[in-house]
Amino acid sequence: MEIDRTKGEVWVFAEQEDGVLSDVPRELLGKGRELADTLGVKLAAVLMGAGVEPLSKELFEAGADKVHLVDDPALKVFRSKAYRHAFVELIKECGPQIVIFGATHMGRDLAPAVASQLGCGLTADCTELQIGEFTDKRGACQGAEPKVVPGVLQQIRPAFGGNIIATIVNPYNWPQMATVREGVMKPLERMPGRTGELVKHDSKLDGVEIPVEVLEIVRRHSSINLKGSRIIVAGGAGVGSKENFKLLHDLADALGGAVGGSRAAVDLGYCEHERQIGQTGVTVRPALFISCGISGAVQHLAGMQDSAKIIAINTDKDAPVFKIAHYGIVGDLNVVIPKMIKAIKG
Numbered sequence: 001m002e003i004d005r006t007k008g009e010v011w012v013f014a015e016q017e018d019g020v021l022s023d024v025p026r027e028l029l030g031k032g033r034e035l036a037d038t039l040g041v042k043l044a045a046v047l048m049g050a051g052v053e054p055l056s057k058e059l060f061e062a063g064a065d066k067v068h069l070v071d072d073p074a075l076k077v078f079r080s081k082a083y084r085h086a087f088v089e090l091i092k093e094c095g096p097q098i099v100i101f102g103a104t105h106m107g108r109d110l111a112p113a114v115a116s117q118l119g120c121g122l123t124a125d126c127t128e129l130q131i132g133e134f135t136d137k138r139g140a141c142q143g144a145e146p147k148v149v150p151g152v153l154q155q156i157r158p159a160f161g162g163n164i165i166a167t168i169v170n171p172y173n174w175p176q177m178a179t180v181r182e183g184v185m186k187p188l189e190r191m192p193g194r195t196g197e198l199v200k201h202d203s204k205l206d207g208v209e210i211p212v213e214v215l216e217i218v219r220r221h222s223s224i225n226l227k228g229s230r231i232i233v234a235g236g237a238g239v240g241s242k243e244n245f246k247l248l249h250d251l252a253d254a255l256g257g258a259v260g261g262s263r264a265a266v267d268l269g270y271c272e273h274e275r276q277i278g279q280t281g282v283t284v285r286p287a288l289f290i291s292c293g294i295s296g297a298v299q300h301l302a303g304m305q306d307s308a309k310i311i312a313i314n315t316d317k318d319a320p321v322f323k324i325a326h327y328g329i330v331g332d333l334n335v336v337i338p339k340m341i342k343a344i345k346g
C-alpha cells in the first residue's frame with residue numbers, strides 16, 4: 001500500500017549518549033511542535049539505543065506526541081551503519097513527511113547517510129524552519145501552468161558565507177530532511193507528567209554486518225559551557241593578544257560569567273576554538289552579552305544577536321555591532337574593562 005506522505009508525522013531524532021538525552025532534541029521538539037501543529041499531524045521523536053526506553057518520558061514532557069523506540073544492544077554506541085540501517089527501515093515503515101536532526105557530530109554523520117540511502121534531499125545547518133508553499137514552475141517553457149505545492153518545509157540557512165539567507169525546499173523526494181544548528185531553536189517549557197504514545201519497533205539489524213567494532217571510548221571533557229552561561233564576555237581581534245584576553249576572564253569572573261570569542265580571536269590564537277561564537281561556532285542567547293573589540297560581522301551576529309541584553313565596547317563608533325547593541329561604549333577596551341571590574345567589585 002502506498003503511504004500518503006502528506007499525512008506523515010514530523011520526526012525529531014532524539015540523540016542520546018549513555019542513556020542521557022542531549023539538549024538538541026528538546027530544542028528540535030520546540031520547533032517540531034510548531035511545524036506539526038501547522039500541518040495538523042503528530043510530532044514524534046525517534047529514540048534509538050540500548051536500554052533507553054525511560055528517556056521516552058523526557059521526550060513526552062518536552063513536547064513529543066509519540067516516541068518511536070528502536071532498542072537493540074547493537075545500537076548501544078553510535079555506529080553509522082547500524083543507526084542508518086535501523087533509521088531507513090523505520091522511515092520506510094512509517095512514512096514521516098519531515099525528519100529533523102541536530103547538526104551535531106552524530107546528526108551530521110547520520111542524516112546524510114539516511115538521506116543518501118533513501119535518495120531524498122537534506123539541507124544542512126538550518127537556522128530556521130517553517131511551513132509554506134512552493135510554486136513549481138517546471139514546464140513553464142512548454143506553456144504549463146505553475147503548480148502550487150502547499151505544506152512544504154522551507155529550510156532556511158545562511159549561504160555564500162552568510163551574505164544571503166537561502167530558503168531551500170524539497171517538494172519531490174520525501175521525507176524532507178534537515179539538520180539544525182545547536183542552540184538555535186527554543187525548547188518548550190517542560191510539561192511534567194505529560195505522556196504520549198510509545199511505539200516499539202524492531203531494529204531489523206538481524207543478519208546486517210556492521211563493519212565497525214568500538215573497542216574503547218576516550219572522552220575529553222571541556223570546562224567551557226557557553227550555552228549554559230547567563231553572562232558571556234566575548235572578545236574579538238580588537239583585544240590585541242592572548243595575554244590581553246585575561247582582562248576578559250577577569251571581567252567574566254567578577255560577573256560569574258563565561259568567556260567567548262569571535263572567529264578572528266580564535267584564528268589569531270587568542271582563545272580556544274570551543275569559545276567561538278557565530279555561524280561556525282556556538283549559538284548563544286544569554287541574559288547579558290558583553291562584546292569587546294568585535295566588529296559585528298553577520299557571521300558573528302548570527303550566534304549572539306538573540307541575547308537579552310547586549311553591551312558593546314568598540315573604539316570605532318561606526319562598528320556594525322552597535323546596530324544590535326542595547327548599550328554601546330565607544331572606547332578602548334583596555335580602559336573600559338578595568339573600570340567595569342572596579343565598579344562591579346566596588
Ligand SMILES: Cc1cc2nc3c(=O)[nH]c(=O)nc-3n(C[C@H](O)[C@H](O)[C@H](O)COP(=O)(O)OP(=O)(O)OC[C@H]3O[C@@H](n4cnc5c(N)ncnc54)[C@H](O)[C@@H]3O)c2cc1C
Pocket residue numbers: 161162235236237238239261262263264265276277278279280281292293294295296297298299300303313314315316319331332333334
Ligand atoms: C563562512 C564564514 C563563517 C564565519 N563564521 C564566523 C563565526 O562563527 N564567528 C565569527 O565571529 N566570525 C565568523 N566569520 C568571520 C567574520 O566574517 C569576521 O571576520 C569576524 O567575526 C571578525 O572578528 P572580529 O570582529 O573579532 O575582528 P575584526 O572584524 O577585525 O574587528 C575588530 C574590532 O575591534 C575593534 N577594536 C580594535 N581595537 C580596539 C580596542 N582597543 N578597544 C575596543 N575595540 C577595538 C575594531 O574597531 C574592530 O571593530 C565567518 C566568516 C565566514 C566567511
